[in-house]
Amino acid sequence: MAAAREEMFFFDGGGGRRLLGFFHPPHDPAGAPRDFGLVYCHPFAEEKNQSHVVAVRAARRLAAAGIPVLRFDFSGCGDSEGLLEDASADDWLEEIGRAADVLKEKTGRARAGFWGLRSGANLAALHASTRNDAAMAMLWQPVPDLKSFINQFLRQKLASGIAAGADVGTVKALVQRIEAGETVEVMGYPIRNRLYASLVSKSAGPAAAEYAFPVSVTAFTEEPAPPEWLGRMAGSIRASNQPVPLAHVADQPFWDRYWRWDSHAAAESAAASVAAMV
Amino acid sequence: MMEGAAGIMERKESKVKPMEEAVRFEISGKSHFGILHLPSGRAQYAGFLVMVVGGPQNRVGSHRSFTLVARDLASKGIPVFRFDYAGLGDSEGDWRGFSYAGPSIKGAIDFLHAEFPSLKATVLWSLCDGSAACALYAHGDRRVSGMILSNPYVHSAQGQAKAFLKQYYLRRLLDKTFWAKLLSFKFNPFGSLSSMRSVAKAASGGAVAAPIAGMTVGPGEDPPQLPEKVMEGLEAYRGGLRLILSSDDLTAREFLDLFRGRFGKGGHSRGEGDLRYVDGADHTFTSGEAKRRLCELSAEAWSTIQERGKA
Numbered sequence: 001m002a003a004a005r006e007e008m009f010f011f012d013g014g015g016g017r018r019l020l021g022f023f024h025p026p027h028d029p030a031g032a033p034r035d036f037g038l039v040y041c042h043p044f045a046e047e048k049n050q051s052h053v054v055a056v057r058a059a060r061r062l063a064a065a066g067i068p069v070l071r072f073d074f075s076g077c078g079d080s081e082g083l084l085e086d087a088s089a090d091d092w093l094e095e096i097g098r099a100a101d102v103l104k105e106k107t108g109r110a111r112a113g114f115w116g117l118r119s120g121a122n123l124a125a126l127h128a129s130t131r132n133d134a135a136m137a138m139l140w141q142p143v144p145d146l147k148s149f150i151n152q153f154l155r156q157k158l159a160s161g162i163a164a165g166a167d168v169g170t171v172k173a174l175v176q177r178i179e180a181g182e183t184v185e186v187m188g189y190p191i192r193n194r195l196y197a198s199l200v201s202k203s204a205g206p207a208a209a210e211y212a213f214p215v216s217v218t219a220f221t222e223e224p225a226p227p228e229w230l231g232r233m234a235g236s237i238r239a240s241n242q243p244v245p246l247a248h249v250a251d252q253p254f255w256d257r258y259w260r261w262d263s264h265a266a267a268e269s270a271a272a273s274v275a276a277m278v
Numbered sequence: 279m280m281e282g283a284a285g286i287m288e289r290k291e292s293k294v295k296p297m298e299e300a301v302r303f304e305i306s307g308k309s310h311f312g313i314l315h316l317p318s319g320r321a322q323y324a325g326f327l328v329m330v331v332g333g334p335q336n337r338v339g340s341h342r343s344f345t346l347v348a349r350d351l352a353s354k355g356i357p358v359f360r361f362d363y364a365g366l367g368d369s370e371g372d373w374r375g376f377s378y379a380g381p382s383i384k385g386a387i388d389f390l391h392a393e394f395p396s397l398k399a400t401v402l403w404s405l406c407d408g409s410a411a412c413a414l415y416a417h418g419d420r421r422v423s424g425m426i427l428s429n430p431y432v433h434s435a436q437g438q439a440k441a442f443l444k445q446y447y448l449r450r451l452l453d454k455t456f457w458a459k460l461l462s463f464k465f466n467p468f469g470s471l472s473s474m475r476s477v478a479k480a481a482s483g484g485a486v487a488a489p490i491a492g493m494t495v496g497p498g499e500d501p502p503q504l505p506e507k508v509m510e511g512l513e514a515y516r517g518g519l520r521l522i523l524s525s526d527d528l529t530a531r532e533f534l535d536l537f538r539g540r541f542g543k544g545g546h547s548r549g550e551g552d553l554r555y556v557d558g559a560d561h562t563f564t565s566g567e568a569k570r571r572l573c574e575l576s577a578e579a580w581s582t583i584q585e586r587g588k589a
Contacts, residue, residue, distance in 0.1 A: 006368075
């Protein structure tokens, strides 16, 4: 049951932006082939780097179960064109749609599902909620909302500044500088207002929208139970009159630290979530 | 920390945008993936810079550093190849540790020579444990005409402990404002303060220091006699060498101590002339300014190595 080869390539992400894509073709499944594939939306900044190997493992596990996956880098991130200074979350939402088109073209399958990690999960949900032809949305550890997320990200600059002995002020001061047109570097990531404003405008979480297809939420924590707020979020999501399962992978988070590549549990949960939703 | 007005890419200057090509190549039957940065498209290049990733991580690097540096160098006319080791990034296989990265490095060089038969000069560029991997590898491959290595990882518990004490605690302990700020934020980047005692112990050759929060320590065991093997590798290597060291980096300090201890007194193939420093840079050249300096020094090293090759 040899699969077609994995491919890495550049594709047109819209607006003249060339994006890097990585395609995992499906292996022949035992049962009837599905009519969809998954588009993976990566998390922000260093979380992307740190979670990369686990995401690749999970994508390969899904492909082995007969689900093709297209991973891609948002503009200004990874190996895609563009600088983060010029990026915007609204461009990114459009790029998810382009990736879905590429996936459908490659697979000949009629539908795309949307899978994301952390802020990538929020973007996946936001994009998916604008469609009625999505196969599903699989949200790994979504953040409460993108506005609080980006402000929390800025806070990291204060912490690292203190460790360096610098006087870095407050998040409010950083926001003022960004809104005044300055580039503020946070842990090596240059943040400008185009990106900041586009994230801050998305102050509603995934439960604010309605979805015409199944949605699942997965929490990754070594605590005995997922955080309450995440449970409340999953419970509030309205997805085609179906309950939204809250899966719990009892393992360390892998996006906030280096060298977490042995999360087979995460990969297995991906396959299990998808199987449960279709 | 300096703010960059723009990224390290000089957007105002009009530079010809090099072509980027996604490639797949095989090593021992496993698929590996990388990006070719081609200043003149699919030309026949005489020299190529191969980015061996450090970290260990993927070919993009922390805060996109490898992608950004590669793009900057390519915009200056330097062809660059960035790829993922086996088991890291997008490449298949199992990650066995950087001391086993030799076959991945060889495979990348083999691929380049097959794609560009005109190739005469391959320069390895790396960071951290990738730098160590290059030092272990290069003396055995005549095709490697030069190496540009940043902050090489030559870890030993004793070396780390000595460097840690010098760099961090002695400066910080005397700074009351540092402690006040730290405590008000309830943030402690150094883990337990009891690590200080165990660090001091390790520095004097005592018990192994407890893992220190925030330190770059690779997965699994460090290979035995790593520092010695890296130094031997550098001494045995006959090509051009540039070592770029960050001022604000414990790993670099550990390396510098070892390098000077071995080569400081002259009479060796290596010496102070091989070293360059980036003031204010941390281990991964996080700030825009540090990346800019890294690019400048890398381009300069490339030119020097090319000139040396012609002599």
